Amino acid sequence: AKDQTGTEKTHPSERRKERSRDAARFRRSRETEVFQELAQQLPVPGGVSVHLDKASIMRLSLSLLRTRRLLSGVLKKDDRLMEDLYLPSLEGFVAIITSAGAMIYLSDNISGFMGLTQVELMGHSIFDFTHPCDHEEIREMLSVKTRSERNFFMRMKSTVTNKGRTVNLKSASWKVLHCRGRLKVCSSCPTLPWAVLLCEPLPQPHPHPPGHAFISKHGMDMKFVYCEDSVRDLIGYQPEDLHGRSAYELYHALDTSSMIKSHHTMCSKGQVESPLYRMLAKRGGYVWVKTQGTVIFATRSSQPQGIICINQVLSWEGSRICLSRLCRSNVEERTVLFSLAQMEAVFRPRYPVDMAESLFFARMKAEPEELAQLAPTAGDAFVPLDFGQQSHRPHPMPLPHQHQRPRPFLCSLRFTADSVLPCDTSSATLSQDSCLIVSRLVNLI
Numbered sequence: 001a002k003d004q005t006g007t008e009k010t011h012p013s014e015r016r017k018e019r020s021r022d023a024a025r026f027r028r029s030r031e032t033e034v035f036q037e038l039a040q041q042l043p044v045p046g047g048v049s050v051h052l053d054k055a056s057i058m059r060l061s062l063s064l065l066r067t068r069r070l071l072s073g074v075l076k077k078d079d080r081l082m083e084d085l086y087l088p089s090l091e092g093f094v095a096i097i098t099s100a101g102a103m104i105y106l107s108d109n110i111s112g113f114m115g116l117t118q119v120e121l122m123g124h125s126i127f128d129f130t131h132p133c134d135h136e137e138i139r140e141m142l143s144v145k146t147r148s149e150r151n152f153f154m155r156m157k158s159t160v161t162n163k164g165r166t167v168n169l170k171s172a173s174w175k176v177l178h179c180r181g182r183l184k185v186c187s188s189c190p191t192l193p194w195a196v197l198l199c200e201p202l203p204q205p206h207p208h209p210p211g212h213a214f215i216s217k218h219g220m221d222m223k224f225v226y227c228e229d230s231v232r233d234l235i236g237y238q239p240e241d242l243h244g245r246s247a248y249e250l251y252h253a254l255d256t257s258s259m260i261k262s263h264h265t266m267c268s269k270g271q272v273e274s275p276l277y278r279m280l281a282k283r284g285g286y287v288w289v290k291t292q293g294t295v296i297f298a299t300r301s302s303q304p305q306g307i308i309c310i311n312q313v314l315s316w317e318g319s320r321i322c323l324s325r326l327c328r329s330n331v332e333e334r335t336v337l338f339s340l341a342q343m344e345a346v347f348r349p350r351y352p353v354d355m356a357e358s359l360f361f362a363r364m365k366a367e368p369e370e371l372a373q374l375a376p377t378a379g380d381a382f383v384p385l386d387f388g389q390q391s392h393r394p395h396p397m398p399l400p401h402q403h404q405r406p407r408p409f410l411c412s413l414r415f416t417a418d419s420v421l422p423c424d425t426s427s428a429t430l431s432q433d434s435c436l437i438v439s440r441l442v443n444l445i
Contacts, residue, residue, distance in 0.1 A: 027245075030244045031054075035054050035057050038057055038061060039052050039057050040059070041084075042060050042061065042064065043064070044060070044119060048119055052112055052119070052310060054424075055364055056119070059122070059123030059124070060119065060122055060123060061083045062123060063102075063103075063104045063105065063122045063123040066104040067096065067104050067105045068099075069186070070096070070192075070194055077430075087107055087108075087109045088146055090109075090175070090198065090200075092113065092178075092198055092199045092200035092201060093106060093107045093109050093110040093113055093114075093198075093199055094106070094107040094196070094197070094198060095107075095179075095196075095197045095199055096194055096195070096196055096197075097126055097142060097192070097194065097195050097197065098110065098192060098194050098195075099142050099143065099144070099192070099193045099194065100125075100142075100143075101125045101126045101127050101138070101139075101142065102123065102124075102125055102126075103121055103122060103123070103124055103125070103126050103237060104122065104123070104194070105122065106118050106121050106122055113158075113160075113175075113201045114156065114157070114158045114159070114160065114201070115158055115159030115160035115166050115167075115172075116129070116157070116159060116169075116288075117160075117183035117248055126138065128348075129156055130155060130156050130157075130269050131154070131174055131269075133155075133268070134154045134155055134269075137152060137154070138152075138154055141179075141183075141195070142193075142195055143402050144183065144185075144193050147181070148182045148184070149181075149182060150179065150180065150181050150182060150183060150197065151179070151180050152193060153176055153177065153178055153265055153269055153271075153272060154176075154177055154179060154269075155173040155174040155175065155177070155269055155270075156174070156175055156177055156199075157169065157173075157174065157175075158173055158174070158175035158201075159171075159172045159173055160175075161173070162204055167342070172206055174270075175201050175202075176201070176202045176269050176270060176271040176272075177199040177200065177201055177202070178199070178200045178201075178202060178273050179197045179198070179199045179200075180197065180198050180200075181195055181196045181197035182195070182196055183195045183196055184196060196330070202271045202272075202273055202292065202294075203292075205292070205293065205294050205308045205310055206310070209310045209312070211312060212234060212312070212314075212442050213230075213310055213311055213312045213313065214227065214228040214230040214231045214234060214311055214313075215227075215228050215308065215309070215310055215311075216228070216231070216242075216247075216308075216309045216311060217307070217308055217309075218247060218306060218307040218309060219306055219307070220267065220295075220304055220306065220307065221246065221308070222247040222248060222263060223244070223245065223246050223247070224242040224243055224244065224245055224246075224247065225306065226239075226243075227239045227242050234287065234313045235279060235280075235281045235282060235313070236281050236282035236283060236331070236353070237282050237285055241282070243322070247259075247309075249277070249341060250279050250280050251279065252277065252278035252279070252280065252286055254278075255277035255278055255344045258274070258277060259273055259274060259277055260394075262274040262275070262291075262293070263293075265302075266293045266294075266295060266307065267295065270295045270297075271292075271293065271294050271295070272292070272293050273290070273291075273292050273293075274290060274291040274292070274293070275286055275290075276289075276290055276314070277289060277290075277291075279311070280341075284331075285331040286315075286331070287313050287315040288313070288314045288315040289312065289313055289315075290311075290312045290314060291309050291310065291311045291312065292309070292310045292312075293307055293308070294307070294308050294309075295307055296308055310428070314384070315331070321399055414442045442443045
């Protein structure tokens with residue numbers, strides 16, 4: 001309809017719709033301005049804040065407010081001077097997770113380990129990026145308990161492949177993280193417990209591990225299939241001595257329970273890093289070892305085929321190894337026997353390879369023909385080697401006591417080399433040569 005002037009009349013409802021559209025357009029523009037101002041206040045690089053959507057801005061803002069509330073009474077001015085040195089010294093990333101599973105803070109170096117950036121993960125639930133089979137254990141670790149220490153393993157999505165390439169989130173694989181930290185309760189917010197964790201990704205086994213370490217391959221039951229030759233220099237075993245034996249035979253009795261737990265974790269998650277434990281040496285004593293185990297799967301069937309272990313020997317004094325003394329430099333309590341296998345290795349008949357090079361008579365008495373070479377023949381002259389000193393007839397060494405074989409359940413017995421070969425030197429004076437032989441025999445035992 002047109003009025004007398006010829007202009008079209010607008011219906012009141014149309015005018016209301018137009019005013020409503022203008023108001024909505026103004027609100028959207030104002031909302032965009034507010035979100036842009038809020039994004040500029042976030043502690044993220046400027047190039048990142050420009051590309052954030054509204055949902056990401058709200059998620060990061062809420063995480064920032066929670067983090068400041070929790071850490072308001074913890075941070076000090078002196079810590080800010082050293083904060084640039086903290087992350088490079090760590091072998092993982094730092095995470096702050098609430099009891100509900102919200103990741104309110106992640107250190108920015110997480111992208112180097114997992115491929116996912118700090119902005120992509122903060123504010124999300126940890127259950128959206130971890131393996132479903134690990135959710136129950138994660139909930140248990142985030143719940144309030146009597147002990148505040150936390151030490152567990154979990155599998156998290158990673159967009160970084162083993163070759164260093166980056167893939168999208170849909171093609172992400174699982175990476176095992178070793179998480180250690182504490183569960184804290186903030187005084188300003190006692191209803192919101194939170195966990196501070198150091199998450200260290202477990203690396204893939206390296207064919208040439210650094211330091212004093214040896215590689216071993218096991219079946220799924222932890223029986224030795226292969227072992228490097230360096231095990232002889234570190235704990236005294238020959239590689240063929242370990243073939244077919246279970247690794248549990250080498251564990252100290254007090255460390256068996258923790259190693260069983262690590263074995264179960266490795267079979268369920270694919271990788272594990274054991275706590276410090278004691279591995280028994282061949283002829284007494286033990287060494288402190290830390291093992292990183294990885295399950296090897298078949299390419300086609302994806303079935304577990306075996307376990308690769310990198311065993312790092314930590315009981316080391318830096319001195320040169322002497323094979324004739326059975327690695328005395330790194331074995332602790334070497335005179336104490338902790339297992340029947342160690343006792344059999346000590347009391348078994350000695351072969352020429354085990355004898356010292358200076359004990360010529362011991363190496364030549366293995367065969368009757370060799371004994372005949374040591375016997376004097378007719379016409380030989382005997383020259384006394386007294387060197388001007390009065391010769392003394394050495395007192396015969398007492399024979400070792402006949403010990404009965406201990407039963408398997410007598411695990412508390414401790415046998416030492418001193419208790420096996422008692423020698424009473426107070427009743428007779430030994431010659432210089434005899435003392436030398438006795439000392440070498442004791443060193444061999």
